[in-house]
Amino acid sequence: MSGGNLPSREEAEPPEPALGPMGFGILFGTTALYAIYVGVPIAFGGPPSLRFLTGPSAFIPIAVYLVVAIVLAVRPRTSRWGAGLLIGLGIFTLLGGGVCVGTLAAQMRGQA
């Protein structure tokens, strides 16, 4: 229970690390994902002219991102970075980014 988790006031608590790496991870992660799934298609003149980011391969960047974020989150030295990247992935997926991935993933099938 939560009360059991409360340490005695006398115990010296290590200072909590600054929010910096995690906040930066969130910002970097969401920006990178929007850049890949929104910026790149715009830069290439729309999804039809993108062969490398359509069809099932649309899921590759997000899968690689997830693996990298998990590895960073699990390693103690980079855990806050990883946490930020994971939260960034969640924000991207929930806030419209998922639609972009779906649109690209469905693109090749639509062309066929």
Place this chain on the structure above:
Amino acid sequence: MTGLPFAGNGLVHAGFMGLGILAALVFYAFEKRRRGLTDPRLWPIAGFAVAFGALGSRLLTWDLSREVSLADWWGNGDRSILAGLVGAWFGVHLGKRLTGYREKTGDLLAPAVALAMVIGRVGCLLTELPGTPTGGPWGITLTSGQALVIGGQAGVGLHPSFAYEIGFHLAAFALMWHFRDRLPHPGDLFICYVASYAVFRFGVEFVRGNEVLWLGMSRPQWFLLAVLPLLFWRVLRVFGEPLRPTLEGRVA
């Protein structure tokens, strides 16, 4: 209540969802500090919850019987809070397993989830089909244009089912805040919250207006019917255990 001026507006929906996630993370940080929890693994675990919750809300609703590809489903398929909660639960367990964190985290996460739901559901209330018709004066009446966008009935008062849900999560948050240090075991708060939400959600589905799957019940209701016995068993353990020492004392 009349009309739904933001019907089908994805930006408004996403905005409130974003605010909900932000509020949940701020509350998580606050509660972590209040409980004196400084373990650095707790933030990655929160990250696992958010990421897998988001992925779960999209992927775990994938209906193979509709013969829709995963790509199509990802882009245009159903979204579900229940699937998101299952995904988040899996994410937390995966995060704990990978980081080697052994303590219970549910009590830390449950009020944050309730807060996110209060705010996130405002986005649903403003943009989605409110519910089934009601004769009550509190019903939301859609214009023909709004009904066309979100696929509802125009000119009829509809149950504001998301408002009911906001009320539930608000009450749950207040109760969890009140009892946050009073339940006997770690994780009890989470169990009580999830179980009560499951019961509430099962009931509110009758006025939600979701597609009926079988025997007058929707897909979420069938899912809840499957998990409710397990949740009920867990709740019995929460409220049953304090009685045992008393009973044993009497026997002795």
